[in-house]
Amino acid sequence: MIPSSELILNPNGSIYHLNLLPDHISDTILTVGDPARVAQVSRHFDSVEFEGTHREFVTHVGYYRGKRLTVLSTGMGTDNIDIVMNELDALVNIDFVSRTVRPAEERLSLRIIRLGTSGSLQADVPIGAMLATEHAVGLDSLMQFYPLMETGLETEIATELQQTLGLPFAPYVVRGSDLIREQLGAGMTMGNTLTCPGFYGPQGRRLRLDLRQPDYIARLQGFRHQSAEGEFRLSNFEMETAGYYALGRLLGxxxxxxxxxxxxxxxxxxxxxxxAVVDAMIERTLQLL
Ligand code: R1P
Ligand code: URA
Structure with missing residues (x-):
């Protein structure tokens, strides 16, 4: 039995941060960083049956062309993704009455699609492009706390990137699920996404502060790893993807x-x-679901 200090439920039975009940979770979840973007998605729905808000977590549940969808805002950063992924998983895979994890044969695998904004690192990934992440690389510390299993290639990339950037720790590298990327990313640019624990220094932006490494962006742009699977380079920056991919692998x-x-x-x-760039990506994704 999971104690109430760990599986925290609100008085109405909803989960602590997301403030949602199991019934609010559809098998496909669309996630966005910005709370205002939830309505930018749900305005395309035929009907909305639930709207909820708690902290930065805004949720709308409704139907798009007869398919029930949950759209949820996460706020920014992988610390929020730790909350979102653990609480979404608990809503479907933990029995809130007995406070026990459901048996393996009853566990559900959700389809979770992040519709986010991002900065390109490479001149040939222009503004307006829509990019589906193949590998995510995490510069944040989330995976210091979970036993993520990385493949040989993922570990090689992580080790080389650590050397290239002169970091005191290795990033974590996770390839996402190929099937969902091929289905919903069809026709998009495929790329490898660097998830950063910040928008300014960790993404090489300088306003008033100098960076420890003046050539940080150039090192990221020039990073290449050759393997039997081809050439790996980093395409874009954002702040959540590696957390999603790593916790998705761990939770199934x-x-x-x-x-x-x-x-x-x-x-x-x-x-x-x-x-307009985000709208185009939302509309295209909804049509493919
Ligand atoms: C930074 O401006 C935010 O934008 C990106 C980053 O990941 C970060 O959350 O994504 P969202 O537009 O989905 O929030
Ligand atoms: N989001 C980011 O995290 N970085 C950008 O450059 C743009 C959007």
Whole structure:
């Protein structure tokens, strides 16, 4: 039995941060960073049956072309993704009455799709591109606390990147599920996403502060790893994907991160209409579900 200090339920039986009941969870969950983006997705629904808000977690549940969908905002950063993934999993795979994990044969695998914004690292991934993440690379510390199993290739990339960046720790590298990426990322740019524990220094941005490594961006842009699977390079920056992919692997959920490119760090540009780029990605994804 999981104690109430660990599986924390609110007085109405909902889970602590997301403030949701098991009935609010559909088998496909769309996640967005920005709470205002939830309505940008659900305005396409035929009907909305539930709207809830708690902290940065806004949830709408409704139907799109007869398919029940849950759309949820996560806020920013992998610390929030730790909450979102653990609580979504608990909502479907833990019995809240007996406080026990459901037997393996009853456990559900959710389909979780991140619809996020991102900055490109490479000149040939332009503003307006939609990028589906193949490998996620985490520079954050979340996987210091979970026993993530990495493949040989993932470990090789992590070790080489640690050397290239002169980091005191190895990043974690996780390839996402190929099937969901091929289904919902069809026709998009495929890329490898660097998940950073911040928007400024960790993504090489300098306003008033210098960086420890003045050539940090150039090192990331130039990083290549050759293997039998081909050449690996980093394509884009954001702040959640590696947390999703690692926890998806650990918990047994199919996760896809889709990135609307709104900044290009090679050319120094930012999108004139970032909302339109995100809208295009939302509409395309809904049509493919
Ligand atoms: C930073 O501006 C935020 O934008 C990106 C980053 O991952 C970070 O959360 O994603 P969202 O637009 O989905 O929030
Ligand atoms: N989100 C990020 O995290 N970085 C960018 O450059 C743009 C959006």
């Amino acid at each position: 959920h199919d996760v896809l991160s889709l990135n609307a490119i709104v900044a290009n760090r090679a050319t120094g540009e930012f999108a004139e209409n970032a909302t």
